[in-house]
Amino acid sequence: MDVRRRNNITETGNPHGRPVVLAHGFGCDQNMWRLTVPALAEDHRVVLFDYVGSGRSDLSAFTEDRYSSLHGYAQDVVEVCEALDLRDAVFVGHSVSAMTGVLAADLAPERIGALVMVAPSPRYIDDEGYRGGFSAEDIDELLESLEANYLGWSAAMAPVIMGNAERPELGEELKNSFCATDPDMARVFARTTFLSDCRQDLKSVRVPTLVLECTQDAIAPREVGAFVHQAVPGSVLVTLDATGHCPHLSAPEATNRAITAFLAGLR
Amino acid sequence: MMSPLNITVTDTTAGPVLEITGELDYSNATRLRDLLPTLTLESGRRLVLDLAGLTFCDSSGITALIAARTHAQAAGADAALAAVPANTLRILRIVGLDQVFALYPDSEAASRV
Amino acid sequence: MCRTGQQPDPHDSGRGAWTDAAFAALLEDSAEELYDSAPCGYLSTLMDGTIAKINATLLGWLGRDRAEVVGRMRFTDLLTVGGKLYHETHYAPLLRMQGEISGIALEVKRSDGVRMPVLVSSAVKHGSTGEPVLIRTTLFDARDRRAYEEELLRGRKEAEKARKQAEEARRQAEEARRQAEADRARLQEALAVLQQSLLPADLPPIPGMSTAAHYHTASPDRLGGDFYDVFPLDGKRFAFFLGDVCGKGPQAAAVTSLTRYTLRAAALHESDPVTALTTLDTVLHERYTGTGDPRYCTAIFGTVDPDPVSGHATVRLASGGHPPALVLRADGTADYLPTPGGFLVGALPGARFATTGTVLGPGDTLLLYTDGLTEARTGTSRDSLYGDDALLAFATTHAGDAPDALVHALTDLLAGFGDGLDDDTALLALGVPAPAPTPSRT
Numbered sequence: 001m002d003v004r005r006r007n008n009i010t011e012t013g014n015p016h017g018r019p020v021v022l023a024h025g026f027g028c029d030q031n032m033w034r035l036t037v038p039a040l041a042e043d044h045r046v047v048l049f050d051y052v053g054s055g056r057s058d059l060s061a062f063t064e065d066r067y068s069s070l071h072g073y074a075q076d077v078v079e080v081c082e083a084l085d086l087r088d089a090v091f092v093g094h095s096v097s098a099m100t101g102v103l104a105a106d107l108a109p110e111r112i113g114a115l116v117m118v119a120p121s122p123r124y125i126d127d128e129g130y131r132g133g134f135s136a137e138d139i140d141e142l143l144e145s146l147e148a149n150y151l152g153w154s155a156a157m158a159p160v161i162m163g164n165a166e167r168p169e170l171g172e173e174l175k176n177s178f179c180a181t182d183p184d185m186a187r188v189f190a191r192t193t194f195l196s197d198c199r200q201d202l203k204s205v206r207v208p209t210l211v212l213e214c215t216q217d218a219i220a221p222r223e224v225g226a227f228v229h230q231a232v233p234g235s236v237l238v239t240l241d242a243t244g245h246c247p248h249l250s251a252p253e254a255t256n257r258a259i260t261a262f263l264a265g266l267r
Numbered sequence: 268m269m270s271p272l273n274i275t276v277t278d279t280t281a282g283p284v285l286e287i288t289g290e291l292d293y294s295n296a297t298r299l300r301d302l303l304p305t306l307t308l309e310s311g312r313r314l315v316l317d318l319a320g321l322t323f324c325d326s327s328g329i330t331a332l333i334a335a336r337t338h339a340q341a342a343g344a345d346a347a348l349a350a351v352p353a354n355t356l357r358i359l360r361i362v363g364l365d366q367v368f369a370l371y372p373d374s375e376a377a378s379r380v
Numbered sequence: 381m382c383r384t385g386q387q388p389d390p391h392d393s394g395r396g397a398w399t400d401a402a403f404a405a406l407l408e409d410s411a412e413e414l415y416d417s418a419p420c421g422y423l424s425t426l427m428d429g430t431i432a433k434i435n436a437t438l439l440g441w442l443g444r445d446r447a448e449v450v451g452r453m454r455f456t457d458l459l460t461v462g463g464k465l466y467h468e469t470h471y472a473p474l475l476r477m478q479g480e481i482s483g484i485a486l487e488v489k490r491s492d493g494v495r496m497p498v499l500v501s502s503a504v505k506h507g508s509t510g511e512p513v514l515i516r517t518t519l520f521d522a523r524d525r526r527a528y529e530e531e532l533l534r535g536r537k538e539a540e541k542a543r544k545q546a547e548e549a550r551r552q553a554e555e556a557r558r559q560a561e562a563d564r565a566r567l568q569e570a571l572a573v574l575q576q577s578l579l580p581a582d583l584p585p586i587p588g589m590s591t592a593a594h595y596h597t598a599s600p601d602r603l604g605g606d607f608y609d610v611f612p613l614d615g616k617r618f619a620f621f622l623g624d625v626c627g628k629g630p631q632a633a634a635v636t637s638l639t640r641y642t643l644r645a646a647a648l649h650e651s652d653p654v655t656a657l658t659t660l661d662t663v664l665h666e667r668y669t670g671t672g673d674p675r676y677c678t679a680i681f682g683t684v685d686p687d688p689v690s691g692h693a694t695v696r697l698a699s700g701g702h703p704p705a706l707v708l709r710a711d712g713t714a715d716y717l718p719t720p721g722g723f724l725v726g727a728l729p730g731a732r733f734a735t736t737g738t739v740l741g742p743g744d745t746l747l748l749y750t751d752g753l754t755e756a757r758t759g760t761s762r763d764s765l766y767g768d769d770a771l772l773a774f775a776t777t778h779a780g781d782a783p784d785a786l787v788h789a790l791t792d793l794l795a796g797f798g799d800g801l802d803d804d805t806a807l808l809a810l811g812v813p814a815p816a817p818t819p820s821r822t
Binding site for chain 3: 025026027028031032034095134135139140141142143144145146147216219243244245246250
Binding site for chain 3: 293325326327329330333334337354360361362363364366367
């Protein structure tokens with residue numbers, strides 16, 4: 001199995017630096033780190049990848065069975081680390097990927113030595129004594145939106161789905177495409193993401209952890225950031241003066257400052 | 268496939284007359300046998316099987332004729348064959364039934380007893 | 381419209397006047413009025429999503445006042461929860477990275493809670509130093525389009541469902557067919573085994589005589605009711621029989637089996653042919669009378685006593701309602717051995733059986749057969765049968781044949797009947813071999 005091709009692994013930065021693995025969340029692909037990479041490249045070996053079913057991963061490797069659980073995605077992370085023989089890497093995960101990192105660090109502790117959680121949420125659905133922000137019906141609405149947009153994007157998506165998206169003349173057409181993928185795979189990822197519950201897993205984190213939250217986040221409200229910070233032993237919480245669920249895009253400088261400061265403190 | 272078979276029942280003073288026309292074979296002989304319990308037969312009366320229109324009769328047909336005779340005898344009645352065609356008569360002779368059934372040239376003669 | 385190189389149109393001047401008037405009317409429309417009452421929704425937000433400006437069309441769609449929206453709500457507050465999720469996971473990141481995004485299907489929630497599908501496009505406006513300052517968003521009413529898309533989607537889902545159902549139905553049918561085929565194969569195998577049990581695997585050798593037999597099965601699905609057997613009685617004599625049980629199928633096969641073993645047992649006890657048939661008659665009567673399902677058979681039972689000194693074999697026969705045996709002589713003649721008056725076996729109380737006998741000399745052969753042979757259809761009509769006369773003529777041409785040659789010829793004859801042969805047919809031939817031909821024989 002060629003994991004590099006399967007997960008569309010990209011390497012950049014300083015090959016002698018400590019490895020930093022940047023993992024996208026539900027919705028997009030490794031492109032969402034484009035404003036983060038420059039801040040890390042000088043001192044770190046930067047590894048980017050797409051989960052199977054997202055971006056330019058090998059869609060034929062997708063099976064509903066494996067990717068119906070966050071463990072399937074965590075397995076992707078471990079296999080990416082193994083393919084590059086990464087040791088003691090810093091895993092930076094956005095949103096649901098922060099939880100994937102927790103699971104991966106548990107599976108392969110020698111590979112992952114620190115975690116950066118960007119806008120994490122261990123559970124999106126409200127529960128007794130816990131406010132995640134959503135109900136199960138909300139997730140169904142999201143699935144509807146995915147389907148509605150798939151119709152509009154399908155023409156542009158066709159070459160991606162068919163696996164010949166390398167043709168440069170398609171660049172313009174593919175504008176919206178890296179946040180779109182096969183609707184069936186997107187549906188599985190959406191369900192896995194929004195129906196997951198990793199609250200218990202947080203307690204077993206044994207590595208230095210940075211939790212980044214935004215002041216205004218419709219997906220991961222501040223209560224959730226506080227919950228994660230409390231649950232992960234010894235974690236550091238930084239609240240960014242940013243709006244939305246993607247501070248690395250909406251407030252890249254502040255996000256990069258927080259991450260590089262955390263990385264510097266690890267040495 | 269069911270072969271063409273038609274059975275008409277007429278009650279005479281002597282007893283019921285069954286006019287059997289067409290082919291009496293494996294595929295339909297049970298129709299004759301199923302008809303037997305519906306007949307009114309009393310002691311001293313006679314069941315007549317009119318075979319004038321019988322074009323074919325195989326061993327299942329022969330079985331049905333024997334069943335008719337057995338049924339009549341159980342009621343204390345008698346059974347007779349009328350107007351037996353030559354080919355059926357040949358079979359009846361081979362199997363000895365010509366000695367068992369009373370044979371008549373037609374059903375009128377058979378019912379006159 | 382392009383009219384280059386054409387003569388001026390006489391009406392051009394009139395239409396030009398109308399166009400000018402229309403343009404004038406448009407120009408009177410102020411930009412502000414156009415913004416507010418445009419047929420689409422306009423919205424400007426700060427980079428954090430706070431709504432700074434909104435047009436009347438969109439407020440009308442939302443059923444809200446400007447005052448409750450501007451400066452108080454964010455764009456995502458206008459969306460359904462699912463739309464919010466989609467906005468945060470897809471729309472906002474793309475907008476940030478591309479600076480613009482177009483034609484995304486979302487749903488806004490009106491103040492009364494009703495959802496309204498819209499197509500949303502946004503562009504980021506940058507300040508003089510290149511920093512992003514606000515987002516301009518346009519919303520188009522997509523109710524009709526959404527209805528159409530939902531129809532498409534529903535069609536696609538139904539087609540997929542129908543395809544899956546059809547596939548499942550096909551799979552089940554295939555499975556049922558395979559099962560039925562397996563069942564049928566098993567049944568035929570069982571029937572073949574059962575049929576074999578009704579017939580001897582091999583005929584025992586009779587000193588000074590030769591024998592041959594053939595069984596034609598009309599249908600592999602229906603057990604036949606014909607039977608035959610040959611077996612030794614004592615050191616010298618042999619018994620043989622051949623018959624036809626009325627009917628077909630498992631019940632007939634049960635009668636066949638009972639018949640075969642009854643005749644064998646009876647013959648060993650008392651070899652007289654009439655006695656053997658009488659015993660069978662009694663057994664069948666006891667077994668089937670009163671069951672409402674009378675069972676009977678026709679049969680010829682015989683004994684043969686070959687004399688090694690004279691080279692002749694004495695045959696004694698009894699018939700119960702069975703077609704007469706044929707004897708084919710070495711001199712080229714053939715005759716029936718009539719047994720008139722013999723009753724069906726098992727059908728009637730007090731049955732009588734007819735007897736006959738003959739002596740077979742060298743080259744003579746005795747043939748027993750069932751009525752499948754004589755009642756084979758030779759024409760389209762059901763009563764144009766092969767018949768006794770044709771069989772006698774056939775036998776005459778084969779007089780002098782040894783049993784295996786005769787049975788072989790008859791097997792070819794049966795094959796020639798094709799579909800006309802619709803009943804099982806059993807053949808059994810016993811003969812005294814002719815002496816080796818010598819030059820002096822004519």
